[in-house]
Amino acid sequence: MSIEFRNITKRFDNITAIDNLSLTVPGERLMCLVGPSGSGKSTLLLLLTGLLAPDEGEISINGKLVSAADKIIVPPHQRQIGMVFQTLALWPHMTIRKNLTFALKEHCTVSEQHSRIDFILRQMDIAQYENAYPAFISGGECQRVALARALILKPRIFLVDEPLSNLDQNLAEKLLYQIRKSHEDFGTTTIYVTHNQSEALAIADIVAVMNKGKIIQVAPPQEIYERPINKFVASFIAPPSNLIEGELLETHQVKIPWGVFTCHSDEANPLSQRNKKVMALIRPEYLVPGPNGPIKGKIIETSFRGAYWVITLLTENNFRLYYYAQSRFSEIGKIITLTINQPLWIIPEFTAETLRTQRN
Numbered sequence: 292m293s294i295e296f297r298n299i300t301k302r303f304d305n306i307t308a309i310d311n312l313s314l315t316v317p318g319e320r321l322m323c324l325v326g327p328s329g330s331g332k333s334t335l336l337l338l339l340t341g342l343l344a345p346d347e348g349e350i351s352i353n354g355k356l357v358s359a360a361d362k363i364i365v366p367p368h369q370r371q372i373g374m375v376f377q378t379l380a381l382w383p384h385m386t387i388r389k390n391l392t393f394a395l396k397e398h399c400t401v402s403e404q405h406s407r408i409d410f411i412l413r414q415m416d417i418a419q420y421e422n423a424y425p426a427f428i429s430g431g432e433c434q435r436v437a438l439a440r441a442l443i444l445k446p447r448i449f450l451v452d453e454p455l456s457n458l459d460q461n462l463a464e465k466l467l468y469q470i471r472k473s474h475e476d477f478g479t480t481t482i483y484v485t486h487n488q489s490e491a492l493a494i495a496d497i498v499a500v501m502n503k504g505k506i507i508q509v510a511p512p513q514e515i516y517e518r519p520i521n522k523f524v525a526s527f528i529a530p531p532s533n534l535i536e537g538e539l540l541e542t543h544q545v546k547i548p549w550g551v552f553t554c555h556s557d558e559a560n561p562l563s564q565r566n567k568k569v570m571a572l573i574r575p576e577y578l579v580p581g582p583n584g585p586i587k588g589k590i591i592e593t594s595f596r597g598a599y600w601v602i603t604l605l606t607e608n609n610f611r612l613y614y615y616a617q618s619r620f621s622e623i624g625k626i627i628t629l630t631i632n633q634p635l636w637i638i639p640e641f642t643a644e645t646l647r648t649q650r651n
Contacts, residue, residue: 292318292319292352292353292371292447292448293315293316293317293318293352293353293354293480294314294316294339294350294351294352294448294480294482295314295315295316295351296312296313296314296315296335296338296339296348296349296350297313297348297349297350297351298311298312298313298347298349299311299312299313299335299338299345299347299348299349299350300312300345300346300347300348301334301338301343301345301346301504302346307504308331308504309331309334309335309338309345310331310503310504310505311347311348312331312348312504312505312506313348313506314335314499314506314509316482316497317480317497318353318480319478319479319480320480320481320496320497321471321481321483321494321495321496321497322481322482322483322495322496322497322498322499323482323483323484323485323490323491323494323495323497323498323499324336324482324483324484324485324499324501325484325485325486325487325488325490325491325498325499325500325501325528326486326500326501326502326507326527327486327502327527328486330501330502330503330504331501331503331504332484332486332501333377333452333453333484335501336374336450336452336482336484338350338358339370339372339448339450339482340367340370340372340374340450341357341358341363341365341367341370342367344358344359344360344361344362344363345358345359345360345361346360346361347360348360352365352370352448357370370448371446371447372446372447372448372449372450373441373442373444373446373448373449373450373479374441374449374450374451374452375434375437375438375441375450375451375452375454376437376452377453377454377456379425379433379434379436379437380437381425381433381436381437381440382425383424383425383426384424385424386421386422386423386424387412387417387420387421387422387423387424387425387428387436388408388412388422390425390436390440391407391408391411391412391436391439391440391443392404392408394440394444395407395408395443395444398444407443408421408443411439411442411443412439414439414442414473414476415435415436415438415439415469415473416435417432417435417436420432420436429462430457430458430462431458431462431465431466434454434455434458434462434466435469437454438451438454438469438470438473442473442479445477446479447479447480448479448480448481448482449474449477449479449482450481450482450484451470451481451482451483451484452484453484453485453486454466454470454483455487455490456487463490467490467493467494470483470494471494483495488528488529488530489529491512492512492515492516492528492529493512495511495512496511497509497510497511498510498511498512498515500515500523500524500527500528502523502527507520507521507523507524508520508521515528516528516529516574517574517636518636519572519636520638520639521638521639522534522570522638525572525638531575531601531613532572532573532574532575532613533572533573533574533575533578533613534570534571534572534573534638535547535548535570535571535573535610536568536569536570536571537568537569537570537571538567538568538569539554539567539568539569539637543555543634545569545571545635545637547571547635548606548608548610549585549586549606549631550585552571552631552634552635553634554569554571554634554635554636554637555634555636555637556636556637556639569637569638570637570638571635571636571637571638572635572636572637572638573612573631573635575601575613575614575615576614576615577631577632577633577635578612578613578614578615578629578630578631578632579614579629579630579632580616580627580628580630581629581630582628583628583630584628584629584630585630586604586606586612586628586630587606587607587626587627587628587629588604588605588606588607588610588612588626588627588629589604589605589624589625589626589627590602590603590604590622590624590625590627591603591604591605591611591623591624592623593623599615599616599617600615600616600617600618601614601615602614602615602616604627604629612629614629
């Protein structure tokens with residue numbers, strides 16, 4: 292089922308949680324809503340479920356209008372939506388099987404209930420816990436139960452709100468895979484809400500970046516990472532990032548403090564004017580050590596990340612640059628040189644703003 296939000300605004304007293312937002316979610320795709328806390332992600336889910344009505348705008352599911360300004364047209368129980376809340380909301384006095392039975396109570400016969408429950412317990416790999424109570428199984432297993440309870444009703448739309456925030460990394464990785472697998476197995480349209488950028492990049496078909504109640508950019512994960520539309524997306528997705536002001540010399544050449552480098556930009560915002568100030572994105576993996584590199588500086592910080600190190604360099608012209616290293620080959624205080632091994636991405640928003648300012 293496709294989903295469309297058209298010019299949605301939602302306020303709580305003097306706070307605008309959703310600000311004239313428009314967004315289309317294609318049917319049977321997994322979209323991640325990612326953004327900082329307070330950006331409006333969870334509010335958008337509540338509007339979609341029908342638990343809240345928008346103050347302005349319309350929401351449609353598969354072309355059918357379900358909400359309009361101050362109006363719930365289709366009630367929540369008729370929207371074929373399953374949702375996993377961050378709090379899980381499992382009944383603590385019921386066994387896992389009884390939690391699932393309760394969800395099905397008014398939806399099918401007793402015989403079908405048993406059949407559906409047996410199937411979903413196997414799908415989620417929690418059959419061995421069917422007679423256990425939530426308090427006596429792990430957090431990851433409780434998350435699987437919550438997923439099972441949402442999917443057992445065979446929803447056409449599946450909403451997942453910050454499901455991994457209370458889990459350790461190992462459990463979170465396993466559950467992330469389970470959510471993606473469940474999306475594919477059940478053929479749902481899935482919206483996954485998170486403030487964790489790596490989760491969004493790992494699981495999504497499409498990523499929608501939110502900030503301050505607005506959609507900033509919608510694109511596949513690789514495009515979001517490699518071609519952010521503005522400084523916020525560049526900095527928020529996969530930090531740390533290096534954003535360096537430079538000067539455009541040719542369509543595909545940019546001058547930054549360490550020389551002239553190849554660059555590229557959004558086709559909708561071509562870099563066709565010379566001698567304009569632009570903002571260049573240099574991802575840490577674009578920087579590599581080399582004896583004759585144009586960038587020279589002193590290592591001031593090192594941070595171990597398991598498979599790699601994040602090295603912070605203070606350059607001779609007082610820029611802080613981050614790059615990745617496979618080993619901590621250099622000590623703090625050592626002078627090294629770096630080179631750039633990939634074309635730089637020019638931030639379109641910065642370019643457009645600069646051109647407008649110079650024209651005026």
